[in-house]
Amino acid sequence: MIKTIPFLSLKMDDPNLRExxxxxxxxxLNSGQFISGDQVAELERxxxxYxxxxxxVGCSSGTSALYMALKCLDIGPEDEVIVPALSWFSTAIVSKELGATTVFADIDEDLNISSESVSRLITKKTKxxxxVHFMGNMAKMRKLKEFDIPLIEDASQAFGSFVEGEFAGTMxxxxxxxLNPMKSLSALGDAGMILCKDEEYKERLSILKYCGMRNREKNECSSLNFRMDDLQAAFLKIQLEDFKNRKSKRKKLYDSYANSFRSKVExxxxQEEACPYGFTLFAQRREELIRHLDEKGISTRVQHQPLMSEQQVFKNARKETKNAEKLVNKILSIPFYDNLDTEDQGYIIEEVLRFYE
Ligand SMILES: Cc1ncc(COP(=O)(O)O)c(C=O)c1O
Structure with missing residues (x-):
C-alpha cells in the first residue's frame, strides 16, 4: 500500500503539552477572564x-497586527507602502484596506525583499x-534601515529567528x-503579536486594538476589535515554554533535508540562527516533480503563487517583479512539521532524489 504524507499536520502528539x-x-474556566486579561498580559511580558x-501588544492575528501597525503610523490615502512581491497575501492587502497604495518590490535569491529594488520604488509618498522574513530567513534589515522610512517587519514566518543577537521583529x-496554528510559535486558533520599541506606539496600539477606546471609556480614534483571547494566550504561554525544544526539532528536520539534498538538489x-518555517526546494521541472511526489503519496505546496502583485486587486499596481516571477516558478515546499517522523522524512528525501537521478 502506498504511503500518504500530508503537506502539513498540526495534530499535537506530545502528551505533556496536551495535559x-x-x-x-x-x-x-475558573478565572472567568476571557479576552485581553491576565493571560494576554503575561504572554506579552x-x-x-524572549x-x-x-x-x-497581543492581538487577534498576524493580519490585524500588520493592519494596526500601519494605522499606528496614520497610513491612509495619498500614502504608499512597499512590500515584497512574494509573501502570504496579508502583507499586501493591509495597506490597500487602509486606502493606501501598495507597491511591490522584487526579491533576491534568498526570497526576501531586494533593497536595490526598494531604492528604485521609493517616492515622497512612501510612508x-x-x-517579510520569508521561511524563517531574516531580511537585510541594516540595508533597509538606511532608507530612513518606517519599517514594519512581517515576522510571521520567523518567530525565534535572530541574527547577531537581534530577534526577528525587533529591528x-x-x-x-x-501566531496561527501553522507558525513556529502557534496558538490553537488565530492570534498575533506586535513588537515595538516606542512607548507611545505601544499606547496607541493598546487603544487601536479595541475600537479606539482608552480604558473602555473614552474614544480617541476610529478602529475595530483586534483583541487576543486569553485562552489562546494561555496556550501560547505553554508553547513558548517549550519553544527551545521546538526550534531545535525544526532545525533538525531542516538539517536532515539540507544534508541529503546539498549539491544534488537546489x-x-x-541562516544559522533561523527558526525554519518550512523547506523550500528550487525545483527544476517543478510540475513533473509535483506529479511524481503526488503519485508517491507525498503532498507539496507552492508558497505562495500567484505572486501577490498578480492577484486581481493589484493588477494595476506599481511593481518590480522580474526575479520574483522567475523564482515563484521554481519554489516548492515539501512536508515540514514537528511530528514528521524520521521514516517519512527519509521516504520524501528518497523520492525527491530518485526523481532527479
Ligand atoms: C508572511 C505572513 N504574513 C502575514 C500572515 C497572516 O497571519 P494571520 O493568518 O495570523 O492573519 C501570515 C500567515 O498566514 C504570513 O505567513
Missing part, C-alpha cells in the same frame, strides 16, 4: 523577555516598508507576528 493545555482551559523587545519600528539555505 498542560487541558489544565490551561480549566484555569481559564514573556514574549518581550525577544528582548521593550514592548509587545512604510514591510520586509524595525514594529514587528508583526502571526534548495533555500537558511
Amino acid at each position: 498542560e493545555m487541558h489544565g490551561a482551559l480549566e484555569g481559564l 514573556k514574549i518581550c523577555e 525577544t528582548n523587545s521593550p514592548f509587545s 512604510a516598508i514591510i520586509p 524595525g519600528d514594529f514587528g508583526c507576528i502571526s 534548495f533555500l539555505e537558511l
Whole structure:
C-alpha cells in the first residue's frame, strides 16, 4: 500500500503539552477572564523577555497586527507602502484596506525583499516598508534601515529567528507576528503579536486594538476589535515554554533535508540562527516533480503563487517583479512539521532524489 504524507499536520502528539493545555482551559474556566486579561498580559511580558523587545501588544492575528501597525503610523490615502512581491497575501492587502497604495518590490535569491529594488520604488509618498522574513530567513534589515522610512517587519514566518543577537521583529519600528496554528510559535486558533520599541506606539496600539477606546471609556480614534483571547494566550504561554525544544526539532528536520539534498538538489539555505518555517526546494521541472511526489503519496505546496502583485486587486499596481516571477516558478515546499517522523522524512528525501537521478 502506498504511503500518504500530508503537506502539513498540526495534530499535537506530545502528551505533556496536551495535559498542560487541558489544565490551561480549566484555569481559564475558573478565572472567568476571557479576552485581553491576565493571560494576554503575561504572554506579552514573556514574549518581550524572549525577544528582548521593550514592548509587545497581543492581538487577534498576524493580519490585524500588520493592519494596526500601519494605522499606528496614520497610513491612509495619498500614502504608499512597499512590500515584497512574494509573501502570504496579508502583507499586501493591509495597506490597500487602509486606502493606501501598495507597491511591490522584487526579491533576491534568498526570497526576501531586494533593497536595490526598494531604492528604485521609493517616492515622497512612501510612508512604510514591510520586509517579510520569508521561511524563517531574516531580511537585510541594516540595508533597509538606511532608507530612513518606517519599517514594519512581517515576522510571521520567523518567530525565534535572530541574527547577531537581534530577534526577528525587533529591528524595525514594529514587528508583526502571526501566531496561527501553522507558525513556529502557534496558538490553537488565530492570534498575533506586535513588537515595538516606542512607548507611545505601544499606547496607541493598546487603544487601536479595541475600537479606539482608552480604558473602555473614552474614544480617541476610529478602529475595530483586534483583541487576543486569553485562552489562546494561555496556550501560547505553554508553547513558548517549550519553544527551545521546538526550534531545535525544526532545525533538525531542516538539517536532515539540507544534508541529503546539498549539491544534488537546489534548495533555500537558511541562516544559522533561523527558526525554519518550512523547506523550500528550487525545483527544476517543478510540475513533473509535483506529479511524481503526488503519485508517491507525498503532498507539496507552492508558497505562495500567484505572486501577490498578480492577484486581481493589484493588477494595476506599481511593481518590480522580474526575479520574483522567475523564482515563484521554481519554489516548492515539501512536508515540514514537528511530528514528521524520521521514516517519512527519509521516504520524501528518497523520492525527491530518485526523481532527479
Ligand atoms: C508572511 C505572513 N504574513 C502575514 C500572515 C497572516 O497571519 P494571520 O493568518 O495570523 O492573519 C501570515 C500567515 O498566514 C504570513 O505567513
